[in-house]
Amino acid sequence: xxxxxxxxxxxxGGPYGLEPLLTFAGQHGAIxxxxxxxxxxxxxxxxxxxxLNSMMPVTGGYYKWVKHALGxxxxxxxxWWTWLYTxxxxxxxxxxxxTYIGFFFPELAEHKLLICLVFIWxxxxxxxxxxxxxxxxxxxxxxxxxxxxxxxxxxxxVHHNGSVALPAPSLSHISFPSFGMALYTxxxxxxxxxxxxxxxxEVEKPIRSYLTAAFSAFALTIVVYFFIIWxxxxxxxxxxxxxxxxxxxxxxxxxxxxxxALIALGGMASCLGIYASVLLSxxxxxxxxxxxxxxxxxxxxxxxxxxxxxxxxxxxSLVVSAMVNWDLESLFVIDVTVYxxxxxxxxxxxxxxxxxxPDTPRPFKIPFGVPGLCVGLILPVVVYFTAxxxxxxxxxxxxxxxVFAIAILMSAEGLWQIMRWRGERSAFGD
Numbered sequence: 001x002x003x004x005x006x007x008x009x010x011x012x013g014g015p016y017g018l019e020p021l022l023t024f025a026g027q028h029g030a031i032x033x034x035x036x037x038x039x040x041x042x043x044x045x046x047x048x049x050x051x052l053n054s055m056m057p058v059t060g061g062y063y064k065w066v067k068h069a070l071g072x073x074x075x076x077x078x079x080w081w082t083w084l085y086t087x088x089x090x091x092x093x094x095x096x097x098x099t100y101i102g103f104f105f106p107e108l109a110e111h112k113l114l115i116c117l118v119f120i121w122x123x124x125x126x127x128x129x130x131x132x133x134x135x136x137x138x139x140x141x142x143x144x145x146x147x148x149x150x151x152x153x154x155x156x157x158v159h160h161n162g163s164v165a166l167p168a169p170s171l172s173h174i175s176f177p178s179f180g181m182a183l184y185t186x187x188x189x190x191x192x193x194x195x196x197x198x199x200x201x202e203v204e205k206p207i208r209s210y211l212t213a214a215f216s217a218f219a220l221t222i223v224v225y226f227f228i229i230w231x232x233x234x235x236x237x238x239x240x241x242x243x244x245x246x247x248x249x250x251x252x253x254x255x256x257x258x259x260x261a262l263i264a265l266g267g268m269a270s271c272l273g274i275y276a277s278v279l280l281s282x283x284x285x286x287x288x289x290x291x292x293x294x295x296x297x298x299x300x301x302x303x304x305x306x307x308x309x310x311x312x313x314x315x316x317s318l319v320v321s322a323m324v325n326w327d328l329e330s331l332f333v334i335d336v337t338v339y340x341x342x343x344x345x346x347x348x349x350x351x352x353x354x355x356x357x358p359d360t361p362r363p364f365k366i367p368f369g370v371p372g373l374c375v376g377l378i379l380p381v382v383v384y385f386t387a388x389x390x391x392x393x394x395x396x397x398x399x400x401x402x403v404f405a406i407a408i409l410m411s412a413e414g415l416w417q418i419m420r421w422r423g424e425r426s427a428f429g430d
Contacts, residue, residue, distance in 0.1 A: 002135030003196075003209050005142045006277045007217040011192045013274035014145040015228040016096065016267045018189055019246050020329075022232065022239040024182035025174060030229055032169035037186040038222055040379040045193045045343060046214055047366045048350050048377075053197045054207045054364040055353070060288030061197030061281075062346050069349035069356070072294070077412045078345050079289045084408050085338035086195075086282040087316065091323035092331050093271040094119040100267035103248045103260065116324040123276045124317040127283060130306045134280050137273070144269035148251070148262035149224060155255045156231040164234045180390010181329075181398065187336045187387060190221065194346060195281035207363045283312040294419075330401035333391050337405035340384040347377045 021030050052065045062082065067075025094116035102109050126133060157164065171179065193214065232242065237250055247267065252260035287302075287309035289295040303310040353360070354370050368376060391402040 002132075002139055003213040004216045004220075005138035005273075006135050006280070007193075007196045007213050008142060008220055009138050009270075009273035009277035010196050010281060011217060012189060012221040012224070013270040013277075014149060014266065015189070015225050016100075016145075016247060016270045017092075018185065018225060018229065020243050021182060021185050021229065023243045024178045024185060025171075026239075027167045027233055028170040029174050029179075029182065030233065031166055031226070032171065033182055033186060034225055034229055035222075037183060037383065038190050038218075041187055041383045042190045042193065042218065044347070044377055044380050045191075046218060048346055049194045049197060050211055050214060050364045051362055051366050052346065052350060052353070053210055055360055055362055057197070057207060057210075059284055061284075062194040062342070063285050063288060065353075066345045066349045067292070069352045070345065072292070073416060074345055075292075076289070076294050076416055078342050079285050079294070080412045080415065081338055081342040081409060082195075083282060083285055084411075085335055085342065086278060087319045087323060088326075088331055088335045088338065089192075090120075090275060090278055090282075090316070090320045091326060092328060092335070093275040094320075094324050095328060097268055097271040099246060100248065100264045100271065103264035113324065117321055119272070119275070120317050120321055120324075123272065123279055124313050126276055127279050127313050128303055128306060128308050128310050130308050134276050138277055141269040141273035145266045145273065146224070148259070148266040149228060152247075152251055152254060152259060152263060153227045153231055155259065156235060159254065160234060162234070164230070166230065167233060177390050177394035177398075180387045181394055183383060183387035183390065184332050184336050187340075187383070188332045189225070191336065191339050192278065192281075194343065195278060197281075211364055279313065279316060283309050283316055286312045286315070329398060330404075333398050333401035334405040334408070336384075337388060337391075337402060338408055340380075341409050344381065344384075347380075351377075 021034070025033050049062075053061065056065055056068065058064050060079075063075055063079040066078040095112070097119055098109065098112045098115050101115070108115060126137060174182065196214075197210070228247070231254070232250055235250060235253055237253055241249055248260040248264040251263035286295050290297055290312075298311055301311045302308060350366075351370060351373055354373065366373065388402060391398045
């Protein structure tokens with residue numbers, strides 16, 4: 001249950017963050033995209049992660065897989081890209097937390113930075129305590145997230161006297177820029193399946209546990225997303241109101257202020273749970289990269305009592321503290337763009353290891369040969385480049401965010417060359 005909760009928070013944490021979807025996709029496109037996109041974007045990632053993790057359930061997860069399959073250089077790319085994208089991802093949640101707490105105390109918006117810093121460093125302290133406290137906290141927060149949503153959905157169906165039929169699904173009315181941003185919104189709300197493998201050695205029976213927990217978390221995520229958007233559609237709430245005031249506005253419309261307050265509390269719990277879970281995963285990557293002498297050795301230091309990578313946790317927290325003033329739409333674009341590039345290396349690693357090591361034991365194996373894998377992995381690549389193309393034809397903010405994301409991706413090669421130039425060649429065999 002703790003692993004399901006941690007994976008749920010790493011990937012989703014509830015529908016908080018889906019609010020802009022109706023603005024981009026409209027009533028006729030929202031549900032359609034919400035059901036299709038995870039099948040094309042998430043399912044290939046889940047199966048890839050499960051097979052690779054069953055072969056190598058090790059601390060460092062995806063970094064170790066890519067390094068093993070493609071060599072040290074690409075392993076460095078994978079670790080560097082993931083570390084950077086996670087800084088962007090983590091910066092989103094303190095900002096959302098301030099937005100939800102603003103339902104109770106609007107004046108606190110003036111103290112956004114202070115609240116964000118308390119949020120960030122309290123989560124850092126929890127992570128220093130280790131995976132078990134994070135897992136137990138995730139279970140509690142999961143209850144706080146899901147309970148208000150269940151009440152909201154139940155009241156919506158009980159009190160609604162009109163039709164609850166879904167609008168006819170169609171994408172014909174959506175412009176390409178809006179289509180791209182709708183994809184980014186859904187992709188961001190469904191990413192991070194590989195992040196949950198970086199602490200595999202700290203999980204009991206990791207192969208079986210991950211198999212059960214990943215599919216359970218995926219089913220929970222899609223069910224919650226579907227019903228909340230369905231309720232949103234037949235409630236008649238204005239898309240702009242939902243985008244600006246988030247799901248607490250839907251709670252007020254359906255059940256009154258008390259329900260809006262519960263939804264806001266759920267949003268705060270979601271932000272806390274996601275942040276703590278994602279920080280748990282990303283803090284292990286620089287630690288193992290430091291063990292491989294690809295990052296400074298100090299990142300490998302562990303807490304004497306809790307055996308956790310406290311230096312890595314603190315550095316992550318410092319960087320995120322400097323990023324909390326960015327706007328959310330730009331963070332979405334940067335986050336998904338950099339994450340998708342790292343995910344592509346995992347897909348390539350899967351195929352390479354099928355060819356290079358066909359006889360290596362795989363307790364979980366995708367039931368396709370190499371040609372079938374290649375065809376199946378084209379689907380998330382198409383989704384990725386469609387979203388990126390939509391960002392480049394969207395607003396100036398989204399365009400610059402996409403350009404910045406590409407610059408981040410290119411930085412990996414520059415840093416790699418600098419490290420080689422410094423003469424540390426012993427650790428840099430390709």
